Amino acid sequence: MTVCEVKNICKSFPGVKALTDVSVAFEKGEVHAVVGENGAGKSTLMKILGGAYSLDSGTILMDGKEAAIRSIPDALRCGISVIYQELNLMKSLTVAENIFVSDLPGRAGCVNYRVLNQRTQELIDSLGLKIKPSDTVSMLSVSEQQMVEILKALSHNSEIIIMDEPTAALSTQEVETLYGIIRKLKADGKTILYISHRLREVFDLADRVSVLRDGLFVGTKNVAEIDERKLVEMMVGRDISQMYTYTARQLGETMLEVEGLEKKEAFTGVTFSLKAGEVVGMAGLMGCGREEIAKSIYGLLRADAGTIAVNGKAVSIRRPADAIKNGIGFVTEDRKDAGIFALMTVRENLTMNILRLISKFRLISGKKEQEVLDEYTGRMDMKYASENQRIMNLSGGNQQKFVLARALAANCKVLVLCEPTRGIDVGAKAEVYRLLADLSRQGYAILVISSELPEIMSICFRTLVVYHGRITGNILRGEMDENRIMRCATGAETYFSEGVGL
Amino acid sequence: MSRQAKLFWFYWERFGILAILALTLVVFSIFAPSVLSIGNLLTVLCRSAIVAIPAMGMTFAICSGGFDLSVGSVVGLSTCVWAAALPTLGIVPATVLTLAAGALCGVFNGLAITKLKIATFVATLSMSFIIRGVALVATDGSKQMISRTANPEAKFFSQNYAVFGQQIQLVQLLMMVLVFLVGYLLYRYTRFGVYVRSVGSHEPSARTSGLPVDRTLIFVFMLTGATASASALITSSQLMQGAATLGVGFELEVITATILGGTSLAGGKGNVWGSLVAAVMLALIRNGLNLLGLSDEYQRLAIGLILLLALAISGIQELTKEARK
Numbered sequence: 052m053t054v055c056e057v058k059n060i061c062k063s064f065p066g067v068k069a070l071t072d073v074s075v076a077f078e079k080g081e082v083h084a085v086v087g088e089n090g091a092g093k094s095t096l097m098k099i100l101g102g103a104y105s106l107d108s109g110t111i112l113m114d115g116k117e118a119a120i121r122s123i124p125d126a127l128r129c130g131i132s133v134i135y136q137e138l139n140l141m142k143s144l145t146v147a148e149n150i151f152v153s154d155l156p157g158r159a160g161c162v163n164y165r166v167l168n169q170r171t172q173e174l175i176d177s178l179g180l181k182i183k184p185s186d187t188v189s190m191l192s193v194s195e196q197q198m199v200e201i202l203k204a205l206s207h208n209s210e211i212i213i214m215d216e217p218t219a220a221l222s223t224q225e226v227e228t229l230y231g232i233i234r235k236l237k238a239d240g241k242t243i244l245y246i247s248h249r250l251r252e253v254f255d256l257a258d259r260v261s262v263l264r265d266g267l268f269v270g271t272k273n274v275a276e277i278d279e280r281k282l283v284e285m286m287v288g289r290d291i292s293q294m295y296t297y298t299a300r301q302l303g304e305t306m307l308e309v310e311g312l313e314k315k316e317a318f319t320g321v322t323f324s325l326k327a328g329e330v331v332g333m334a335g336l337m338g339c340g341r342e343e344i345a346k347s348i349y350g351l352l353r354a355d356a357g358t359i360a361v362n363g364k365a366v367s368i369r370r371p372a373d374a375i376k377n378g379i380g381f382v383t384e385d386r387k388d389a390g391i392f393a394l395m396t397v398r399e400n401l402t403m404n405i406l407r408l409i410s411k412f413r414l415i416s417g418k419k420e421q422e423v424l425d426e427y428t429g430r431m432d433m434k435y436a437s438e439n440q441r442i443m444n445l446s447g448g449n450q451q452k453f454v455l456a457r458a459l460a461a462n463c464k465v466l467v468l469c470e471p472t473r474g475i476d477v478g479a480k481a482e483v484y485r486l487l488a489d490l491s492r493q494g495y496a497i498l499v500i501s502s503e504l505p506e507i508m509s510i511c512f513r514t515l516v517v518y519h520g521r522i523t524g525n526i527l528r529g530e531m532d533e534n535r536i537m538r539c540a541t542g543a544e545t546y547f548s549e550g551v552g553l
Numbered sequence: 554m555s556r557q558a559k560l561f562w563f564y565w566e567r568f569g570i571l572a573i574l575a576l577t578l579v580v581f582s583i584f585a586p587s588v589l590s591i592g593n594l595l596t597v598l599c600r601s602a603i604v605a606i607p608a609m610g611m612t613f614a615i616c617s618g619g620f621d622l623s624v625g626s627v628v629g630l631s632t633c634v635w636a637a638a639l640p641t642l643g644i645v646p647a648t649v650l651t652l653a654a655g656a657l658c659g660v661f662n663g664l665a666i667t668k669l670k671i672a673t674f675v676a677t678l679s680m681s682f683i684i685r686g687v688a689l690v691a692t693d694g695s696k697q698m699i700s701r702t703a704n705p706e707a708k709f710f711s712q713n714y715a716v717f718g719q720q721i722q723l724v725q726l727l728m729m730v731l732v733f734l735v736g737y738l739l740y741r742y743t744r745f746g747v748y749v750r751s752v753g754s755h756e757p758s759a760r761t762s763g764l765p766v767d768r769t770l771i772f773v774f775m776l777t778g779a780t781a782s783a784s785a786l787i788t789s790s791q792l793m794q795g796a797a798t799l800g801v802g803f804e805l806e807v808i809t810a811t812i813l814g815g816t817s818l819a820g821g822k823g824n825v826w827g828s829l830v831a832a833v834m835l836a837l838i839r840n841g842l843n844l845l846g847l848s849d850e851y852q853r854l855a856i857g858l859i860l861l862l863a864l865a866i867s868g869i870q871e872l873t874k875e876a877r878k
Contacts, residue, residue: 139755140758141750141755144751144754144821152748153763160745161744162742
C-alpha cells in the first residue's frame with residue numbers, strides 16, 4: 052500500500068535546479084533507501100517532505116490525499132518526521148522534555164512531570180531502550196541521542212520517519228542496535244526513508260532503493276534485484292568499476308618508523324613503519340585507539356612512551372608544528388570543525404602552514420600565494436569559482452583536496468589520513484583514491500585510517516589492524532579479506548603476514 | 554570520566570557555590586570573627602537583596618543563551634521614576650509604575666533581539682546607553698531628592714524592624730525570598746522554564762519544535778528589567794533619592810553573582826538558588842573585608858579572583874569532558 056507519494060516535484064534555488072520533476076512512491080512498512088551523490092537532491096527532497104523547504108511545483112500525496120506541507124509542524128501533522136544528521140536536540144534538557152517540548156502535559160502553564168515522565172517511559176519501553184526519561188540528553192551517547200529523536204518521531208505518531216545518514220557517527224555495535232530498532236519500526240508498519248552514503252547499509256537494511264542524480268529521478272529498484280556495482284552506476288551515470296585503483300608499485304626507503312608508542316588508556320606497544328610509495332591501511336572498531344595513534348604521531352596527543360623516526364632520524368613530536376616541520380602531514384576525520392577554516396578563502400586555507408615561505412619582510416606575498424594555489428590546482432584538480440571563494444561553499448570532496456594540499460604544500464612526505472573520504476560522494480571518492488595512488492607513486496608514504504573496509508581493501512598495499520590499543524594484524528594485500536580483518540579487529544585472532552616487517 | 558568524577562561534577566554544579574560560601578565563612582571566622590555575629594550576618598543577608606533580586610532575572614537571561622547589560626541603567630532610570638512619582642502618586646502606584654518601567658525596558662530589549670535580530674550583547678549594550686541617556690535627559694542630570702518629612706513612607710523598603718531582638722531590614726529580605734520562590738517555581742515547574750532552557754540549549758531546535766521563542770525571550774528580558782527595578786526601589790529607599798547616575802557597572806556585579814551561582818554562560822542550564830547563594834556570598838565578602846579594614850579596591854580584587862577560580866574549576870570539567878571524547 053502506498054503511504055506517501057511525491058509527484059512531479061520541482062525545486063530551484065538561485066542558480067541551481069535542485070530537483071526537476073521528481074516522482075517517487077513509498078510503501079507502508081518498507082525501508083526505502085534514497086541514494087545519490089552529494090548535490091543529487093536527496094537532502095532537498097527530504098527537507099521538502101519534512102517541511103523545511105517548500106516546493107516550487109508538484110504535489111505530495113499522503114494516503115492518496117493531497118497534503119499541503121509548508122512548514123515543519125505541517126509535516127509533523129501529516130505524519131512525517133525527519134531525523135537530521137546534526138541532531139535537533141536541546142542538550143541540557145531531559146529526554147522527556149525534549150520529546151514532548153511542544154506538547155508538555157499540565158495545566159495553567161505548569162508542567163506535570165509525573166505524567167510527562169510516564170508517557171516518555173511508555174515510549175522508551177515500546178522500543179525496549181535503556182535510557183531514562185529524566186536523563187539529561189547531553190549525558191547520552193550519540194546513538195542514544197539518536198534514539199531520543201526516533202522517540203520524538205514516534206511521539207508525533209509519524210507514519211514516515213526519514214533518517215539522514217544516521218550511522219555517520221555511530222560505532223559498529225551502535226549501528227547494529229540502530230538496525231534492530233529500524234527493523235522493529237518496520238514491523239510496526241512504519242515507513243523508513245533511509246539516506247546513506249554507505250551502500251553496504253542499503254543492502255543490509257533496505258527493501259527498495261531510489262536513486263537521484265543531478266536533481267533527476269533515476270529509478271527505484273528492489274534491493275534484492277540489484278548489486279552494488281549496478282547501484283553505483285545508476286548514481287554516477289557511468290560505469291566506475293575502475294574506481295578502485297591499487298596497482299603494484301616499487302617501494303622505496305623506510306620513511307616513518309614508529310616504535311613502542313604508548314598512551315595510557317588508549318594504546319600500547321604500537322610499532323610499525325611506512326615506506327616511500329606505500330599506502331597502508333589502519334583498520335579497527337570505533338574506540339580501538341586508531342584515532343589516538345594517528346593523533347599521537349602528529350602531536351595532537353602526547354604519547355607517554357615510544358619513539359618516532361622520520362627518514363631514519365629520531366624526531367621529537369610534541370605538537371603538530373613539530374610534525375609538520377619533520378614532514379608529517381595529517382588530515383582529520385572531522386573536516387568541518389578541525390580541517391578547514393570555513394569562513395576563510397580557498398587560497399588562505401591552502402597556504403595556512405607555509406605563510407613564512409611565501410612572505411617577504413613578514414608580509415604575505417599575494418603573488419607567491421597565487422602561484423602555490425595554481426600549482427596545487429593543477430596537481431589535484433580542485434574546482435572553485437575564484438581564489439577568494441570561501442572554502443565552506445565547496446563540496447566536501449573539494450574541501451578535502453584543499454586540506455590534503457595544505458599538507459603537501461608544507462612539504463610533508465608522510466601523510467596520516469583519518470577517514471579521508473568521510474562525507475564525500477562516490478564520484479569524489481574515486482578522485483581521492485586516484486590522487487592517493489598518484490601521490491604514492493611519487494614517493495609519499497601514506498597511512499589511511501578508515502572505518503570502511505572496502506576502502507582499505509581496495510586502495511591499500513597492506514593494512515594494520517588495531518584491537519584494544521594493540522596492533523593485532525599486519526596483513527598484505529594478497530591475504531586481505533574482510534573476515535580476517537574483522538577477526539583481528541574484534542580480538543578473535545592475530546594475523547601477521549610473513550615476509551613483511553611491521 | 555570515572556563514576557566518582559561524574560558524581561563530583563554533578564554535586565559541584567549544584568552545590569559548589571555552597572562550598573565556596575562555607576569556605577568564606579571559615580576564612581572570616583579566623584581573620585574577622587566579628588563577621589559571624591548573628592546581627593551582622595542578618596544585615597549581610599538583607600543587603601544582598603540588592604544584587605540577588607536582579608540576579609534572579611539574570612539567571613533566566615543567561616540560561617536563555619544571552620545576558621542583559623542594561624540592568625545597571627534600568628536601576629538608574631527606575632530610581633528616578635520612583636523618586637519623581639512618589640510625591641504625586643503615592644507609594645503603591647509609584648512602585649507599580651517603576652516596576653512597569655523596568656519591564657518596558659525589557660520589552661524593548663526583547664524586541665531588539667527577536668525582531669531586529671541583534672545579538673543580545675549588542676542589543677542590551679545599546680539599550681543600556683539609551684536607557685541611561687533617557688534618564689539623564691529627563692532629570693536634566695540632577696538628583697531627585699525624596700523628602701523625609703513629606704514622604705516618610707519612602708523608607709518602607711529599607712526600614713529596620715526588630716525581629717527576635719535583632720534590627721533587620723525585613724522588607725527587602727522578604728522581597729528577596731519572594732522573588733526567588735517565584736523564580737524557582739518558574740524555572741523548575743512551568744512551561745516557560747522549559748522554553749527558556751530550550752532556547753538557551755539550542756535555539757534552532759526550539760524553533761523547529763514550534764516553541765514561542767520570541768515571546769519567551771521578550772518575557773525573559775521583562776523579568777530582568779522588572780527585577781532590576783525592584784532592586785532600584787531598595788537602593789532609592791535607602792538613599793532617599795533617585796539619580797540617573799546610579800547603578801553604573803551594577804550589571805557586572807549581577808552577572809558575576811549569576812555565573813558564580815552555577816548558571817552556564819553557554820546557555821540551557823540555570824541555577825536559581827545558586828544565584829541567591831552567590832549574591833549572599835558576594836555581600837559577605839564585601840562585608841568581611843570592610844570589617845578587616847580593606848577598602849573597595851581590595852574587595853573588587855577578591856571578587857575577581859574568586860570568579861576566575863570558580864570558572865577555572867568549571868573549565869577543568871569541560872576539559873575532562875573533552876578527554877572523554
